[in-house]
Amino acid sequence: MARTCRNCSAPRHFGNTPIGPSGRSPPARLALLPDAGHAVATVTYSIVALDPATGELGVAVQTRWLGVGALVPWLRPGVGAIATQSFVDTRYGFSGIELLAAGRTPQDALAELLAADSDPGVRQVGMVDAAGRSAAHTGADCVVAAGHLTGHGVTVQANMMERPTVWPAMLAAFEGTSGDLADRLVAALRAAEAEGGDVRGRQSAALVVVPGRADAHPWDIRYDIRIDDARAPLDELDRLLALNRGYEALDGAFEALAVGETAAALAFFERAAALAPDDDQIRLWQSLAVFDSGDEERGRRLYRSALAIEPRSGEHLRRFLAAGQLPGREKLVARLTDEG
Incomplete structure (x- = not known):
C-alpha cells in the first residue's frame, strides 16, 4: 500500500x-x-x-x-x-x-x-x-x-x-x-x-x-x-557492478586452479575478461593460465596486452613467486615474461 x-x-x-x-x-x-x-x-x-x-x-x-x-x-x-x-x-x-x-x-x-x-x-x-x-x-x-x-x-x-x-x-x-x-x-x-x-x-x-x-x-x-x-552515478554503478562480477569470476578461476580444475579455471578467466575487458590484472592472470594450459602463443599475447597497460606486470608475477604464492611456477613465469 x-x-x-x-x-x-x-x-x-x-x-x-x-x-x-x-x-x-x-x-x-x-x-x-x-x-x-x-x-x-x-x-x-x-x-x-x-x-x-x-x-x-x-x-x-x-x-x-x-x-x-x-x-x-x-x-x-x-x-x-x-x-x-x-x-x-x-x-x-x-x-x-x-x-x-x-x-x-x-x-x-x-x-x-x-x-x-x-x-x-x-x-x-x-x-x-x-x-x-x-x-x-x-x-x-x-x-x-x-x-x-x-x-x-x-x-x-x-x-x-x-x-x-x-x-x-x-x-x-x-x-x-x-x-x-x-x-x-x-x-x-x-x-x-x-x-x-x-x-x-x-x-x-x-x-x-x-x-x-x-x-x-x-x-x-x-x-x-x-x-x-x-x-551520471548509475552509469558508473553499472560499470563497477560489471567489474565486481569480473573479479568474482577471477576468484572462481583461482579456486578452480587450487583444486586442479584447469578447464573450469579457463572458463572462469574467459568470463572475467568478458566482464572487465580493460582490466590488466585479470588479463595478466589469464595469460599465465592460458600459457600454462599449452596455448603459449595466446598466453603471450594476453601477457603483452597486460604489459601495455601496466609495464610492471612481469614484476607483479615475480613478486608473487618470491612470496611463495606460485610454487613450482618459476620456469613458467620466466618463459611467459621473457622479453628477449
Whole structure:
C-alpha cells in the first residue's frame, strides 16, 4: 500500500558516526535515537530487498548528495537490510539491525525506533528481514513528492521526487526484472530515473548486497559499490557492478586452479575478461593460465596486452613467486615474461 507525505530532506538530528553496512565502526553510544548533534540530508530514493531463492539481502540508492553509500544502506547476512534517509539518523540503521538480530519483526523494530525519535516526521526508513517481512515509514514532514510501498521481501521509498510515480515504478521494475538481486535492484533505480528521479538531479549512488549462505559471517559482503560523486552515478554503478562480477569470476578461476580444475579455471578467466575487458590484472592472470594450459602463443599475447597497460606486470608475477604464492611456477613465469 502506498503512503505519501508532505516532506523529506536535509539536516537535522543525525545519529553519531556515519556508518553503513555491518562491519564499520559503531556509534559511540547506542541510545536508540535522538539528542544527536547534526543531521545529513539524503533526500533520495532507495530500495531494500530480499532474494528468497538465495537469501541475499540488498539495498540500492541514488541521490543528489555526496557519498550516499556511507549513510543510507545497513545490512547483516541472515538478519536484515535497512535504508535510512531523508533527514538521516543513522541509528535507525545501526540500532535497527541490532533489533532485528534480537528477534524483532521489522514492524516492531521500526515502531520502537520511531517512538524514541523526537522528530520522526522528517525520517524515511525501509526495513526487510531475512524472512521477507517488511516495514517502511515516510514521515509527514518529508519533502514532496514522497512516499513508499512495501511487499513481501521488498520496500521502496523516495522523497523530493519530481513526481509521485517514482516509487511505484521502482517496485514494478524490481518485480518485473529477471536476473539476480543486484540486477533487479539496479533496474529499480533506473526506473526511478525514468520517472524523473530526484528533483535536484543526481550525484551519488550505492549498491550493497550481502550473501544468504547459512555459514555467512555478519561482516560478509558480496557487493559494496559506491559512487560518491558523479554526474551520471548509475552509469558508473553499472560499470563497477560489471567489474565486481569480473573479479568474482577471477576468484572462481583461482579456486578452480587450487583444486586442479584447469578447464573450469579457463572458463572462469574467459568470463572475467568478458566482464572487465580493460582490466590488466585479470588479463595478466589469464595469460599465465592460458600459457600454462599449452596455448603459449595466446598466453603471450594476453601477457603483452597486460604489459601495455601496466609495464610492471612481469614484476607483479615475480613478486608473487618470491612470496611463495606460485610454487613450482618459476620456469613458467620466466618463459611467459621473457622479453628477449
